[in-house]
Amino acid sequence: MALTEKLTWDADGFTLAGHRYRLQQPGRPATADDAFVFYKDRGQLEQFDRFFTATGLAPQRVLELGIWDGGSAAFWVETLGLTRYAAIDLQTRGDSAYFRAWQAARSPEVASTHWGVSQTDAAALTEIIDRRCLRPLDLILDDCSHHYGPTLRSFELLFPALQPGGYYVIEDWAWALQPEFQRRDHPWSRFAGLHPITHRLLDLHGSRPDVVASVLVFPDFIALERGPAEFGELDVAALTAHRPGGVSRAARRRLRRLRHPRG
Ligand SMILES: C[S@@+](CC[C@H](N)C(=O)[O-])C[C@H]1O[C@@H](n2cnc3c(N)ncnc32)[C@H](O)[C@@H]1O
Numbered sequence: 001m002a003l004t005e006k007l008t009w010d011a012d013g014f015t016l017a018g019h020r021y022r023l024q025q026p027g028r029p030a031t032a033d034d035a036f037v038f039y040k041d042r043g044q045l046e047q048f049d050r051f052f053t054a055t056g057l058a059p060q061r062v063l064e065l066g067i068w069d070g071g072s073a074a075f076w077v078e079t080l081g082l083t084r085y086a087a088i089d090l091q092t093r094g095d096s097a098y099f100r101a102w103q104a105a106r107s108p109e110v111a112s113t114h115w116g117v118s119q120t121d122a123a124a125l126t127e128i129i130d131r132r133c134l135r136p137l138d139l140i141l142d143d144c145s146h147h148y149g150p151t152l153r154s155f156e157l158l159f160p161a162l163q164p165g166g167y168y169v170i171e172d173w174a175w176a177l178q179p180e181f182q183r184r185d186h187p188w189s190r191f192a193g194l195h196p197i198t199h200r201l202l203d204l205h206g207s208r209p210d211v212v213a214s215v216l217v218f219p220d221f222i223a224l225e226r227g228p229a230e231f232g233e234l235d236v237a238a239l240t241a242h243r244p245g246g247v248s249r250a251a252r253r254r255l256r257r258l259r260h261p262r263g
Contacts, residue, residue: 002049002052002053003045003048003049003052003079003080004042004045004046004049006078006079007021007045009042012025013035013038016074016075016078016079017078019035019036019074019078019098019102020034020035020036021035021036021038021071021074021075022035022036022037022038023037023038023040023041024037024038024039024068024069030068030069031069031093031096031098032069032096032098033096033097033098034098035098036069036070036071036074036075036096036098036099036102037068037069037071038069038071038072038075039066039068039069039071039072039143040071040072040075043219043220044171044220044221047218047219047220047221048221050218051169051216051218051221051223054216055167055216055223055225057138057139057165057166057167058080059080059082059138059139059166060082060083060084060138061082061083061084061085061134061135061136061137061138061139062076062080062082062084062085062086062134062137062138062139062140062141063085063086063087063088063128063129063134063137063139063140063141063158063161064076064085064086064087064088064140064141064143065087065088065089065119065140065141065142065143065144065154066087066088066089066119066141066142066143066144067087067088067089067091067113067115068089069096069099070087070095070096070098070099070102070113072087072141072143073085073087073099073111073113074099074102074111076141077106077110077111082110082111083110084109084110084132084133084134085110085111085112086111086112086113086114086128086129086132086134087111087112087113087114088113088114088115088117088118088119088124088125088128089113089114089115089116089117089144090116090117090118090119090144090145091115091116092115092116093115094115095113099113109132109133112128112132114128118150119142119144119145119150119151119153119154120150120153120154120157122157125154125157125158129161134161135161136161136162136163136166137158137161137162137163137166138162138163138166138167139162139166139167139168139169140158140159140161140162140166140167140168140169141169141171142154142155142168142169142170142171143171143172146171146172146175146194147191147192147194148192148193148194148196148197151170151194151197152197152200152236155168155170155197155201155224155234155236156233156234156235156236157234159224159226159234160231160232160233160234162226163226164213164226164227164228165213165225165226166225166226167223167224167225167226168223168224168226169221169222169223169224170194170197170221170222170224171220171221172194172220172221173194173195173197173198173220173221173222174194174195174219174220175188175193175194175195176188176191176192176193176194176195177193177195198217198222200236200240201215201222201224201236202215203240203241204236204239204240205224206241207239207240207241208227208229208239208240209227210227210228210229211226211227211229211231211234211239212224212225212226212227213225213226213227213228
């Protein structure tokens with residue numbers, strides 16, 4: 001059954017398994033007493049339906065980066081019927097009362113949230129994965145900083161913890177290409193876009209299909225399938241092919257100077 005078929009939609013969100021999910025709107029409160037405030041829209045959820053249909057993935061163990069108000073935590077546990085789910089967030093605001101009530105009605109080992117953890121904190125991430133018995137992971141969702149550096153670092157830290165055939169999802173990869181982010185006065189205008197990461201990871205797929213077996217691209221997320229290769233540390237730059245004899249950085253600088261001589 002498609003994820004979205006389990007939802008009953010209304011004006012500002014939906015109901016799922018007796019719980020209210022209110023979609024986050026700009027300028028509206030980030031938490032509520034009577035609902036989860038959920039940072040996704042209907043179009044994004046329909047893309048996830050297409051993803052699960054295309055891959056046939058039925059995950060049991062999931063790690064998510066980015067909690068916000070706990071809406072996605074409850075959503076993934078309920079819609080996917082997860083046995084193990086953990087999520088981290090850099091903020092320290094803690095779970096809402098609505099989330100705590102939802103969690104208390106479930107077995108304590110099913111879902112946990114870990115506040116004050118950075119998406120690049122290797123030691124903390126490893127400790128959570130081990131303590132929560134998440135290995136091998138079936139699915140990792142990065143809905144976190146949406147910045148290039150930390151997103152790539154998390155991928156390098158966490159992709160090896162997936163089992164072959166598991167998927168690593170990076171959400172909102174195209175934010176800097178979308179119309180609302182083209183405004184010069186947008187608060188995110190000072191940040192570099194995330195989208196170059198898709199080229200970088202496609203290059204890794206092309207170089208080492210035994211590491212990244214396939215790549216699925218949707219408007220609001222990219223999904224990378226873990227291949228069968230055995231490896232400990234994942235160093236994207238080291239695993240990506242670079243042809244010897246290609247134009248070096250110094251040679252490119254010399255070419256630029258020839259084309260655009262100063263004075
Ligand atoms: C888009 S929200 C998550 C939304 C949630 N997954 C949902 O669908 O409702 C992004 C979250 O990532 C957190 N975050 C941002 N940068 C982070 C970082 N470097 N490490 C950990 N969490 C971070 C923010 O505090 C925020 O709560």
